[in-house]
Amino acid sequence: MGEVFSGPSAGSVVSAAEHADLARARAGDDAAFTRLIQPLRRELHAHCYRMLGSTHDADDALQDALLRAWRGLARFEGRSSLRSWLYVVATRICLDIVDTRAKRAMPVDLGPSSERAVLDSAPLTDVAWLGPYPDAGLGDGPATPAARYEQREAVELAFVAALQHLRGNQRAALLLFDVLGFSASEIASMMDTSATSVNSALARARKIVAEKVPGSAQQQALRRMGDGRVREIVTRFATALERGDADALVALLTEDVTWSMPPLPHWYRGLAAVTDFAVQVPLTRCPSWRHRLTGANGQPAVACYLGESPTGVHHAWSINVLTLRDYHIAEITSFLGSEHFAPFGLPLSVP
Template identity: 50%
Template sequence: MTEPYSSPASDEKLMDAAREGDRGAFDRLVSPYYGELHAHCYRMLGEVHDAEDALQDALVGAWRGLEGFEGRSSVRSWLYRIATNSCLKLIKKRPKRLLSADYHPARSAADDLGRPAAEEFWVEPYPESAWGAEPADPQIIYELRESVELAFVAALQHLPATQRAVLIMREVLAFSAAEVAAALDTSVASVNSALQRARGSLDQRVSGQSQQATLRELGDEACRALVTDFVSAWERADVPALVGMLAENARLTMPPLPAWFDGPEDIGKFLAERIFDRSWRMVPASANGQLAFVGYRASDDGARFLLAGLNVVTLRGNRILEITSFLDPRMIEAFGLPAELTA
């Protein structure tokens, strides 16, 4: 990934002041990197709250370890080393975060969607607001969004922690093998070996082009049309129209519920039997750099529409390959969504 915001000269001045106990200088030193570090922690951990915990731990460690910074690397490299090791510590304490298909087989019957199990932990969606002010460079925005796409982050969670760190630092952040070796206190040979294994594992789980490339190929006009068609079909409960937008191997998942549906026929059956007993309002959004829709379901009296979930959409060409409906309010609280809409 292209290195964004700060400059070595300004970093050096702020570092000198921070070493003298100026906490304001330290905050100004790290603030240009906060957003990208937060996204890094999310890639490592697959969950926004864990990412925030890891990043705060890293910043505390950086403040306490100012004297240990000898200037042989950039401030950015130094912060990434601390943040990565903070994530690695947290990974040892947290269960692996996965997707619906990793836990359960697909269902065809829509009568029982199951209950969330306490031992299951899910990859969660990522709000673009979490990385703060949007970079001015469109290429940086493209790369940031591509690096937090849902399928990519989910695939990363299957890698052993060190392989995960190596692949992210080498492939996403473009650190050299020597820089990664220094960050992880290992050898360049070990880094290269871990990267090769990680690439092989990732290639088995992530195929096809990224969502950013897909959206770019579609173009703004086609994307707007797709969004309009989806919202319109959902709000008028037009199941055939929705099914007609799906790819042949489409999936619909609903973490943290164990039930998920594979293929247009079973998805259409589920929508017809379980979703449209009440009316909906759908609000276009964005999550993980992908198209998303916030779903609001009518209340008992029909006077309000209550927040029901965040639907992250994965495309293949101009067809919907997957709808991931995040239903747990805790999974989407970082998006700051209103709890209800008035009718």
């Protein structure tokens, strides 16, 4: 991946306007501090999500980073860009969190796929699960079109899941170098280590990610299909669920399709296993579905609501992130739980 964001490099000096707002912020002007950090909030939040694999953890990490930056403004002398300094603060906070918490997991990390539908599966509450990331705001700001494309690529579900298999220093090195465009020497300064150590961590990280994500980026497939065709496929998927139409659903799937549902540990691979699960559970045992189209991790997604009857209230159930290939659905990741809906700006219930 190339550089995602087109902000100033670590070696750039702050602008005259930033100098003025820095002086005001150091004097206790909240509005000036807000002006300084507001253009950077979304990219910093996305960075924290990549590091931590959780929108909620990213919220906490960014809040802590901005609070620490506010309290430490006196130590920022303006020899580097404010953006670079904030990345130092945010990365160190994320590294502290990575060192004290279990890595985020997906069902595929826990065991082999199931060949038949598991009807008595219970959520695993002792696992730190990877969570979805809302597309809202991705691509905003001054970045070039190419940079905005790469920004979405860098939050794709497969890539973020692969990052969770890296040690904290490897994760940080890969993101800061390959995604954000910092140099090895700049990263070494950020992480209080040597450029040699950074390069070593970077090489190891690239090897592991390449093993976990062997195919091409989802963004390339989406661009080839075009927005209209992607929306058609996603709408057909959601409609098939609502109508309980197994044939229509199966027609959308690849032969090697997978379906997982964190926090449930069981997952399915292959058309036969996925079809058995779909027919046994969502298409027959779930009384009524409603949906809203959305976007997660730079990919098409469907928010599903479950009701006891077609005429009753439907409650938030899952955010389903779809991976497409050759005009079919190659992977369905259903993040179960109403807690995922608020970050997407979605209601908790619909008619």
